[in-house]
Amino acid sequence: MLNAPAPGDKVALSRQALRLFAGRAAAAWRHDNRPLPPSRPARPEAPKLLSPSAMPKRGKGASLQGRIALIHALTHIELNAIDLAWDLLARFARIDLPGAFYDDWLRIAAEEALHFSLLEKRLGTLGSHYGALPAHDGLWQAATDTADDLLARLAVVPLVLEARGLDVTPTMISRLKAAGDPQSAAILERIYADEIGHVSCGRRWFEHCCGVRGLPPARTWRGLVEKYFRGRLKPPFNHQARRLAGFDSRYYALSDAADDNRPKGVTTKNGRR
Numbered sequence: 001m002l003n004a005p006a007p008g009d010k011v012a013l014s015r016q017a018l019r020l021f022a023g024r025a026a027a028a029w030r031h032d033n034r035p036l037p038p039s040r041p042a043r044p045e046a047p048k049l050l051s052p053s054a055m056p057k058r059g060k061g062a063s064l065q066g067r068i069a070l071i072h073a074l075t076h077i078e079l080n081a082i083d084l085a086w087d088l089l090a091r092f093a094r095i096d097l098p099g100a101f102y103d104d105w106l107r108i109a110a111e112e113a114l115h116f117s118l119l120e121k122r123l124g125t126l127g128s129h130y131g132a133l134p135a136h137d138g139l140w141q142a143a144t145d146t147a148d149d150l151l152a153r154l155a156v157v158p159l160v161l162e163a164r165g166l167d168v169t170p171t172m173i174s175r176l177k178a179a180g181d182p183q184s185a186a187i188l189e190r191i192y193a194d195e196i197g198h199v200s201c202g203r204r205w206f207e208h209c210c211g212v213r214g215l216p217p218a219r220t221w222r223g224l225v226e227k228y229f230r231g232r233l234k235p236p237f238n239h240q241a242r243r244l245a246g247f248d249s250r251y252y253a254l255s256d257a258a259d260d261n262r263p264k265g266v267t268t269k270n271g272r273r
């Protein structure tokens with residue numbers, strides 16, 4: 001998957017892997033001497049990848065071009081998500097984790113493949129295609145930064161990046177509906193429901209790994225985010241969706257200026273917490 005540049009191959013291989021290995025992914029992936037995955041996954045020639053600062057402003061417009069730009073950006077995020085799931089499976093395959101860990105990420109990889117496919121198809125219906133616009137090259141940074149530590153990977157990828165998706169998706173769905181595009185909105189609703197599951201899975205395995213290492217989950221998460229996440233946590237948070245994922249505000253309360261649990265007078269050097 002990670003060495004296949006074509007998105008269609010990543011999708012097909014992810015689905016095939018789920019069919020072949022569901023329920024016994026650990027036996028397929030947990031090996032001591034498997035080579036490490038590539039530091040960056042293979043990607044197609046298009047879209048052209050730009051640094052985040054060079055990306056054209058997308059705006060919030062309801063126009064066809066605005067909606068295409070939004071869906072193109074989300075399609076790119078889902079392609080990254082396929083690679084992130086496989087990188088996690090391949091990179092941390094040496095760690096002795098319960099078989100359910102591998103099965104969970106096998107299923108997540110297949111769900112990310114479905115998300116990519118749904119959005120890619122929608123782009124086609126709207127008269128565009130994946131690769132027609134430039135895309136953000138910063139998305140793999142979190143994988144690079146956390147390549148040495150599963151706990152850091154779980155803290156940042158599902159519990160910062162995918163949790164952020166839960167915060168912003170309801171507004172996107174509302175805007176698409178208001179723009180008269182219920183089909184795109186329905187795809188995002190499907191993705192939103194699945195992503196609650198991905199955050200839940202990330203939180204479960206994060207807490208499992210904390211338990212194994214004897215670490216307190218919420219404080220450990222905040223320390224890892226401080227160390228490994230380059231961006232800023234941005235309130236407002238979608239407390240309802242985060243709670244559904246079991247990712248409650250004990251973790252991120254200090255990040256939310258509006259949260260009642262925020263201890264008075266707590267500040268940090270970079271204002272993230």
Ligand SMILES: [Fe+2]
Pocket residue numbers: 078081111112115191195
């Ligand atoms: Fe996804």
Ligand SMILES: [Fe+2]
Pocket residue numbers: 081112162195198
């Ligand atoms: Fe996801």
